[in-house]
Amino acid sequence: MVYNGNAPSNYRDIHQKYGPIVRVGPNEVSVADYRAIPVIYGVGSKFTKTPFYTLMSPIYQGSIMDSMFSTRDATRHKYLKSSVAQIFSMTNMRNFECYADECTQIFIDAMLDLEGTPVDFSHWLQWYAFDVIGSITFRRRFGFMEKRKDVNNMIAKIDTGLQYVKVLGQLPGGMLGSLQWVLFRLDGAFQRIGMTLLPDTMDRFTKITEEEVDRYENSVATVGVDSQRTDFLAQLREKEKRLGKISQRDMINHLSNNLLAGSDTTAISLRAIFYYVIKNPQVYGKVQNEIDEADRENRLSKFVTYEECLKLPYLQAIMKEAMRLHPGVGFPLERYTPSEGAEICGHTLQGGTNVSISAPVIHYNQEIYGKDADLFRPERWQEAPPEVLKAMDRYFLAFGHGTRTCIGKNISIMEMGKFVPQILRHFRISWASPVPEWQTDAAWFWKQSGLIVRLERRVRA
Structure with missing residues (x-):
């Protein structure tokens, strides 16, 4: 189901054929009933993440x-979150x-040149x-937009790592844990002789972070603290001074995770926004009028x-x-049922059953949307009437649900809300691909390619 990158449509087809709860593997159950979302993912839920997620953890210092x-x-999750929750808060956006604005200007200048x-917006939006x-995390642009390429194959390395994750991640939990243990140790042996067995995606980003x-430390030692710095690293160091030491390991953890998770997710959403706007002229005209007004x-x-983009409804x-x-x-958001088991959709599932709900399935639910x-x-x-709108928001899983909701949600929404109207102010965008649709591939992240457009500068009144 996942190998060919078509998991989202495959899961929708399965539930359309078999109903709201379907066993898709020996110990895997997929659920399409929105009423199960708070049960599985809600605050206080005893359902726990499966070993699938540990495949996306880097090896650091052995x-x-x-x-x-x-x-x-x-x-552990609560501890890690407490260190940085304020930095990710809406009020801190x-x-x-200023870092997003610098990058937006570089993007606009490049589009004027082109x-x-x-x-290919598929590439450009991810470079952006x-x-x-990078700028938000430690005030460093990697230069994707200036160089107009995947610098040091950083994006390709993430893609390679996700292809590895999507296949191995389908193994049963116990087998997956054992295989991962063996692979990590084999890879360590390979590295000692100058070779590698696994993709070096995570290793590359932890080294960049170090x-x-x-x-940053050298800069502070030579010229002192730069009061103009408001990036994530500077704020984390400032918080450390006030509230106590943050270990080097936790520091590297938080910062490298920003890089690994913060580009693909926002790029995918930006591609979706521009794609659907371009493909729907009535929508395009309406949002253009709102921005121009x-x-x-x-x-x-x-x-x-x-603040201004929030006033563009x-x-x-x-x-x-x-x-x-x-x-x-x-992909489905996998969880294990608690030891005492659980009842979902009228079925009793024993403890340790891998149960999941997929955003691309729930988001197409006609009862909600x-x-x-x-x-x-x-x-x-x-x-939508107020009660319907509440339900639409309640079961919206683009950023997850409950205590494990994506902590970077506000950064992503801020980026998109500022960037989209800025580009539509300056350019008229049209479809320029020889084929009518984009292509998609799901390997945890649901990436798109083939978003080929043509831009023409607008004369603003």
């Missing part, structure tokens, strides 16, 4: 380094806006997102601020609708 995303231990020629998260931490009334700054509806139809994660749930229609987020 041992697995679980991140907030990959750790299966609730106490204004400290990151005006009238076919541009990667440079932004270099940036050292660069706000511009004429001087409600937009030179670079659209996060149709834009916000478009963002949600794009992420509904094409969420960043295309209407009989036209398979269509891109942003108006549904504006027309």
Whole structure:
């Protein structure tokens, strides 16, 4: 089901054929009933993450380094989250806006240079997102947009790692844990003779992070603390001074995880937004009018601020609708049932059953999103009665659910909300691919390719 990259549509087809609860493997059960979401993922749930997630943990200094995303231990997750929750908070987003604005200007200049020629937005939007998260994390752009390429194959390395994860991750939990233990140790032996067995995705990003931490420390030692720095690393160091030491391992953990998780997710959502807007001229015209009206009334700054984008309601509806139809994660969100078992959809599942719900399945549920749930229609987020809208938000899984909701959600929403209207202010964008649709591949992240467009500068009144 996952090997060919078609897991999202495969799971939808399976549930359409067999109903809301389907056994898809010896100990794997897929659920399409939205009422099970709070049971499996809600606050206080005893369901725990499966070993699938540990495949995405790097090896650091000889041992697995679980991140907030990959750790299966609730106490460990709470500890890691407490160190950085304020930095990821909505109120702190204004400290990151300047870094996004710098990258947006570089993107605009590049598009002006490429005006009238076919541009692969599949690449450019990821280059943009990667440079932004680098700037936000430790005030360093990697230069994807300036060099107009995948610098040091960093994106390719993530893609290779995910292909490895998506296949091995389908093994049963016990077998997966044993195989992972053997592979890590074999890889260590290979590295000692100058070879590698596993993709070096994680290793590359931990080394980059170590270099940036050292660069920061050297800068502080020579010129003192830069009061103008509001990036993640600077804020983390400032918090450490006030509240106590953060271990080097935890520091590397938080910062490297930003890089690994912060570009693909935002790039996927940006691709979805532009794709669906371009493919729906009525939507395009409506959001363009909203942006232009706000511009004429001087409600937009030179670079659209996060606060300003929240006052563009149709834009916000478009963002949600794009992420509904094409969420960043295309795989089921696996959990183990608690030891005492659980009842789901009228079926009793024994303890330790791998049970999951998939965002691409739930987001097409007609009971929640209407009989036209398979269509891109942003108006549904504006027309829905209050109780229906609450349900639409409650079962929206683009960023997960409950205590394990993606902690970087606010950064991603901030980036998208500022970037999309800024680009639509400056350019008219049209489809320029010889084929009518994009291509997609789900390997945990549900990535798109073939988003070929043509940009023409707009004359702004």
